[in-house]
Amino acid sequence: MIRYSNAASGRHFLQIPGPTNVPDRILRAIDHPTIDHRGPEFGVLGRKVLAGIKPIFGTECDVVIYPASGTGAWEAALVNTLSSGDRVLMFETGHFATLWRELAERLGLKVDFVAGDWRRGVDAGLVEARLKEDRGHAIKAVMVVHNETSTAVTTRVDAVRRAIDAAGHPALLMVDTISSLASIEYRHDEWGVDVTVAGSQKGLMLPPGLSFNAISAKALAAHKQAGLPRSYWDWGPMLAANKNGYFPYTPATNLLYGLHEAIEMLMEEGLANVFARHDRHAEATRSAVRAWGLELLCVNPAEYSSALTAVLMPAGHDADAFRKQTLEAYDLSLGAGLSKVAGKVFRIGHLGSFNDLMLLGTLGGVEMGLSLAGVPHAKGGVQAAMEVLTGPKPGGAVKDAPARSVA
Numbered sequence: 153m154i155r156y157s158n159a160a161s162g163r164h165f166l167q168i169p170g171p172t173n174v175p176d177r178i179l180r181a182i183d184h185p186t187i188d189h190r191g192p193e194f195g196v197l198g199r200k201v202l203a204g205i206k207p208i209f210g211t212e213c214d215v216v217i218y219p220a221s222g223t224g225a226w227e228a229a230l231v232n233t234l235s236s237g238d239r240v241l242m243f244e245t246g247h248f249a250t251l252w253r254e255l256a257e258r259l260g261l262k263v264d265f266v267a268g269d270w271r272r273g274v275d276a277g278l279v280e281a282r283l284k285e286d287r288g289h290a291i292k293a294v295m296v297v298h299n300e301t302s303t304a305v306t307t308r309v310d311a312v313r314r315a316i317d318a319a320g321h322p323a324l325l326m327v328d329t330i331s332s333l334a335s336i337e338y339r340h341d342e343w344g345v346d347v348t349v350a351g352s353q354k355g356l357m358l359p360p361g362l363s364f365n366a367i368s369a370k371a372l373a374a375h376k377q378a379g380l381p382r383s384y385w386d387w388g389p390m391l392a393a394n395k396n397g398y399f400p401y402t403p404a405t406n407l408l409y410g411l412h413e414a415i416e417m418l419m420e421e422g423l424a425n426v427f428a429r430h431d432r433h434a435e436a437t438r439s440a441v442r443a444w445g446l447e448l449l450c451v452n453p454a455e456y457s458s459a460l461t462a463v464l465m466p467a468g469h470d471a472d473a474f475r476k477q478t479l480e481a482y483d484l485s486l487g488a489g490l491s492k493v494a495g496k497v498f499r500i501g502h503l504g505s506f507n508d509l510m511l512l513g514t515l516g517g518v519e520m521g522l523s524l525a526g527v528p529h530a531k532g533g534v535q536a537a538m539e540v541l542t543g544p545k546p547g548g549a550v551k552d553a554p555a556r557s558v559a
């Protein structure tokens with residue numbers, strides 16, 4: 153019997169919410185001989201990427217680049233600014249906020265962790281209330297995840313900034329933009345963020361392996377007083393070497409070639425267009441989910457993520473069994489539900505190097521996969537997405553299903 157397999161031919165659909173598809177231009181840029189990282193040619197590259205990355209963060213401050221995954225940049229933000237026993241305020245928006253909390257606790261910080269239901273972002277009103285209660289200013293930092301990759305829920309960082317200001321509190325503001333940078337609008341300077349943490353493998357369209365800290369003047373002042381042990385992550389030697397385009401240790405030279413190309417691509421498209429593209433693909437995806445009669449994990453439309461969509465499986469159906477079918481039948485990788493929502497949720501990544509037809513292929517794979525896996529749904533999700541992609545959506549406001557408790 154002849155067996156037809158999608159996995160044997162054509163391109164894999166990597167539609168997890170990062171690492172994302174690496175465009176050919178970036179692959180070609182990385183594919184060059186590695187050069188002397190202390191030679192003059194490297195200095196030119198280093199200066200270009202260190203300057204070129206700033207507008208992507210919306211900053212004129214220094215941005216440091218580590219040869220590390222995002223977790224390294226999380227740790228760097230903390231060890232450079234805080235001391236053992238310092239209190240910090242965090243919110244349980246999902247899996248990644250929880251991991252950052254655990255990392256902070258392992259470093260000896262005391263975390264005030266506000267419980268959440270994994271379906272909404274940080275409540276700015278609560279930030280203000282908690283900080284107002286802290287009259288002695290024991291809380292040294294507020295740490296939030298801009299785009300919770302485990303839930304597809306964003307936090308409005310500008311509102312958190314306003315809340316800190318309204319409380320008249322001096323805490324540092326640290327923001328994880330690992331899955332939002334270069335996908336969802338972000339303004340480090342304008343929103344008064346002190347440390348922005350980012351990674352290479354999502355909106356920046358690079359392979360995993362680089363991560364970033366954008367550093368405000370206030371964070372640099374905190375760095376002088378901070379007592380947590382630091383060595384590899386220390387901003388001091390990094391910033392000193394970066395002045396001439398160099399690094400205090402061996403940089404990820406070939407990924408920096410790729411970063412240079414990624415910055416060129418983002419600037420050619422224009423950041424406003426990049427954000428609008430992500431917004432549009434997200435809206436089309438949500439229309440498909442509604443047409444299927446499935447439920448979004450995010451309950452607040454003002455907090456919908458433009459980088460990915462998290463979909464709740466109908467009760468009695470396993471999201472991982474469904475994802476296994478889409479992989480085997482269509483060579484389509486979708487994101488798994490993580491920790492508290494494992495098996496209950498699947499995630500569709502629509503960030504990075506992505507276009508309308510890639511989205512329709514992805515949604516086609518999801519719709520066919522739902523049939524294969526016997527998940528009850530209505531047809532017409534791809535059609536609904538096409539309607540969004542081909543013009544303004546007819547009809548008025550859309551209504552999501554009532555929310556249930558998941559975490």
Ligand SMILES: Cc1ncc(COP(=O)(O)O)c(C=O)c1O
Pocket residue numbers: 170221222223224248297299300301302328329330331351
């Ligand atoms: C929001 C967020 N924060 C942190 C991380 C951890 O980054 P990494 O896995 O690159 O160490 C991720 C990874 O996906 C993430 O999505």
